[in-house]
Amino acid sequence: MRDKIKELLTANYPDIDFESSTELVDSGVLSSFIVVNIISLFTVEFGVTIPYEEIIPENFNSLDAMASLVEKLQ
Amino acid sequence: MTYVSLNFIFFLAAFFLLFFMVPGTRLKQAVVLAGNIFFYYFAGGIQGLFVILFISLVTYVASRIMGRIYEPYDKEIEGLDYKAKMALFASYKKKTKLILIPGIILIIGFLVFGKAFRLTGIEAPAMLSPFLMPLGLSYYALSSTGYMLDVFWKKTKPETNPIYLILCVSYFPAIVEGPINKYSKLITEFKGLKGFSYEPFCRGLQRVLWGFFKKLVIADRLSLYTSVVYKDPGAYAGFEIIIAVILGAIQLYTDFSGCIDIGIGISEAIGVKMPENFNQPFFAKSAAEFWRRWHISLGDWFKEYISMPLAVNQKVIGVSMKIRKLLGGGRRSVQFSGSFIPLMSVWILTGLWHGTGLDYLVWGLYWGVLFLLESVFAPDFSALYKKAGIDEKSFGFKFYLMARTFIFFCIGRMFTVAGSLTGFAIMFKRMFLLNPWVLFDGSLYTHGLDRKNFYTVLFAVILLFIIDLKKEEKKDIRGLLAAQPRVFRWLCLYMLIFTVAVFGIYGPGFQASDFVYRGF
Numbered sequence: 001m002r003d004k005i006k007e008l009l010t011a012n013y014p015d016i017d018f019e020s021s022t023e024l025v026d027s028g029v030l031s032s033f034i035v036v037n038i039i040s041l042f043t044v045e046f047g048v049t050i051p052y053e054e055i056i057p058e059n060f061n062s063l064d065a066m067a068s069l070v071e072k073l074q
Numbered sequence: 075m076t077y078v079s080l081n082f083i084f085f086l087a088a089f090f091l092l093f094f095m096v097p098g099t100r101l102k103q104a105v106v107l108a109g110n111i112f113f114y115y116f117a118g119g120i121q122g123l124f125v126i127l128f129i130s131l132v133t134y135v136a137s138r139i140m141g142r143i144y145e146p147y148d149k150e151i152e153g154l155d156y157k158a159k160m161a162l163f164a165s166y167k168k169k170t171k172l173i174l175i176p177g178i179i180l181i182i183g184f185l186v187f188g189k190a191f192r193l194t195g196i197e198a199p200a201m202l203s204p205f206l207m208p209l210g211l212s213y214y215a216l217s218s219t220g221y222m223l224d225v226f227w228k229k230t231k232p233e234t235n236p237i238y239l240i241l242c243v244s245y246f247p248a249i250v251e252g253p254i255n256k257y258s259k260l261i262t263e264f265k266g267l268k269g270f271s272y273e274p275f276c277r278g279l280q281r282v283l284w285g286f287f288k289k290l291v292i293a294d295r296l297s298l299y300t301s302v303v304y305k306d307p308g309a310y311a312g313f314e315i316i317i318a319v320i321l322g323a324i325q326l327y328t329d330f331s332g333c334i335d336i337g338i339g340i341s342e343a344i345g346v347k348m349p350e351n352f353n354q355p356f357f358a359k360s361a362a363e364f365w366r367r368w369h370i371s372l373g374d375w376f377k378e379y380i381s382m383p384l385a386v387n388q389k390v391i392g393v394s395m396k397i398r399k400l401l402g403g404g405r406r407s408v409q410f411s412g413s414f415i416p417l418m419s420v421w422i423l424t425g426l427w428h429g430t431g432l433d434y435l436v437w438g439l440y441w442g443v444l445f446l447l448e449s450v451f452a453p454d455f456s457a458l459y460k461k462a463g464i465d466e467k468s469f470g471f472k473f474y475l476m477a478r479t480f481i482f483f484c485i486g487r488m489f490t491v492a493g494s495l496t497g498f499a500i501m502f503k504r505m506f507l508l509n510p511w512v513l514f515d516g517s518l519y520t521h522g523l524d525r526k527n528f529y530t531v532l533f534a535v536i537l538l539f540i541i542d543l544k545k546e547e548k549k550d551i552r553g554l555l556a557a558q559p560r561v562f563r564w565l566c567l568y569m570l571i572f573t574v575a576v577f578g579i580y581g582p583g584f585q586a587s588d589f590v591y592r593g594f
Contacts, residue, residue, distance in 0.1 A: 011405065012405050012408055012409060014451075014453055015452065015453050015456055031362055031366070032381060032382070033362060033375045033413055033417065033445065033449055034418050034449075035382075035385075036382070036385040036412060036413050036417070036461055037379060037408070037412035037413050037449075039385045039386055039412075040385065040391055040394055040408075040411070040413075041412065042416065043386075043388075043391045044391070044395060044398075049386075049388060050226060050386050051149030051160055051163075051164075051386065052382060052383050052386050053163070053227055053228070055382045055385070055386065072156055
């Protein structure tokens with residue numbers, strides 16, 4: 001799952017190095033605008049419904065966190 | 075009474091004296107409540123106090139009932155797996171929604187009702203008009219709605235004592251222009267009110283003084299020029315308009331952030347922390363970054379309560395999918411379709427929050443489109459810069475991005491300052507007429523701001539720029555001042571007080587003009 005997410009995000013955001021940080025949201029690399037897009041991508045690509053309560057920085061701060069969120073919801 | 079009046083200074087002195095004299099948290103809370111009522115009575119009128127009471131009670135009752143509905147939930151989720159928990163929570167949300175929605179309708183309805191009268195120009199019945207758009211409604215309506223939504227999403231537990239909600243809604247350091255507080259945090263601050271502490275008190279007063287400087291020495295002085303040009307843009311051209319637009323941007327920044335400095339400073343002095351609303355916005359290098367630095371609490375509110383809920387809404391995602399298919403499914407279409415609805419909804423609402431005319435709607439759409447273009451084409455721009463051999467980390471390039479963002483802001487501001495879209499068109503068109511001689515023949519000094527005042531404001535803006543630059547470098551200005559010898563510290567403070575007293579722009583009875591954002 002982690003690799004699939006990395007591939008998906010890198011294809012859409014080639015300028016962002018998703019591997020390098022575990023504070024993607026906290027450090028401002030991922031703006032709320034990008035998070036909104038990632039939610040849409042996950043819904044479309046993995047068929048998951050992300051509840052509003054899960055839209056917290058901890059779930060988007062790293063590839064591992066995003067992978068575990070998607071796995072949890074699948 | 076406004077923040078920038080002599081009466082307010084006397085009120086503030088009495089408030090501080092009383093606040094620090096009374097013992098215990100409860101009595102201090104009572105002093106804050108009395109201060110809120112006293113300030114509001116003289117600043118917003120008694121009718122507005124009834125609106126505050128009404129909004130506070132709606133927020134309290136709705137959040138308490140939602141809390142009651144959620145009571146068995148915590149026991150029922152024990153032992154359930156993640157999916158079962160989410161399903162149970164969804165079923166509970168269905169029930170609490172029956173309380174939440176009427177609560178929101180009552181509060182936001184009040185706001186919309188007042189704004190509708192402004193939009194249509196219909197004169198409200200005399201009995202009703204004092205209750206429409208009372209002072210601060212645009213700010214506390216959002217905070218109250220946010221609090222109910224926090225309870226609905228179980229981000230916070232509902233407060234059991236209604237007095238705390240009345241304290242939050244009526245809190246005078248935030249009532250004029252915000253910041254838009256999160257009540258769950260503000261309540262915690264009120265519950266921890268303590269006695270006098272020299273450092274926060276001093277830091278708070280320094281910030282209040284800095285706010286007065288921004289408002290009285292810069293903003294109100296600049297308005298002498300901008301108000302003349304904005305009033306009749308058809309009578310001016312070229313550099314006269316360009317200068318008005320640039321000065322108008324600085325005026326709005328110093329007016330709004332000055333008011334926020336006064337509010338946050340007062341709050342800091344009594345040990346109540348409020349969220350920051352500005353972070354040197356004119357150092358922003360993109361539209362998105364600008365709005366993360368300007369009116370931060372409003373941006374956070376829209377992000378948390380509008381944009382994110384829309385982003386996870388299945389119907390919105392369905393429509394986004396259709397847009398994506400329509401556009402072909404490439405990288406750009408994925409980014410465009412994913413954020414189009416949440417973003418444009420936020421910006422249309424932001425526009426309507428600021429004002430009800432078509433000009434504000436267009437202003438909102440303008441920023442929405444800028445955001446979209448910036449986001450969707452960011453990698454393309456980056457590739458273009460690389461190809462052209464431009465170093466994106468160089469000072470020159472960063473300066474270009476800052477200047478570009480400032481120009482975006484100025485153009486956006488032109489939509490609303492001209493009073494109508496026709497006014498904007500006139501202003502925009504006439505801005506390109508060439509008249510460089512006005513910069514040298516002295517005619518600029520005949521539009522409300524004479525040569526002496528031009529130089530005064532120039533000096534003040536340079537001082538503001540230096541302070542903002544130091545803040546941008548993460549320097550704690552007030553901390554640096556505190557580390558200086560006492561004589562130097564007091565000299566600086568006396569100089570600032572002297573500057574505000576001598577160079578401030580005062581109207582009749584030492585009453586300064588109203589804050590721009592107070593009107594929202």
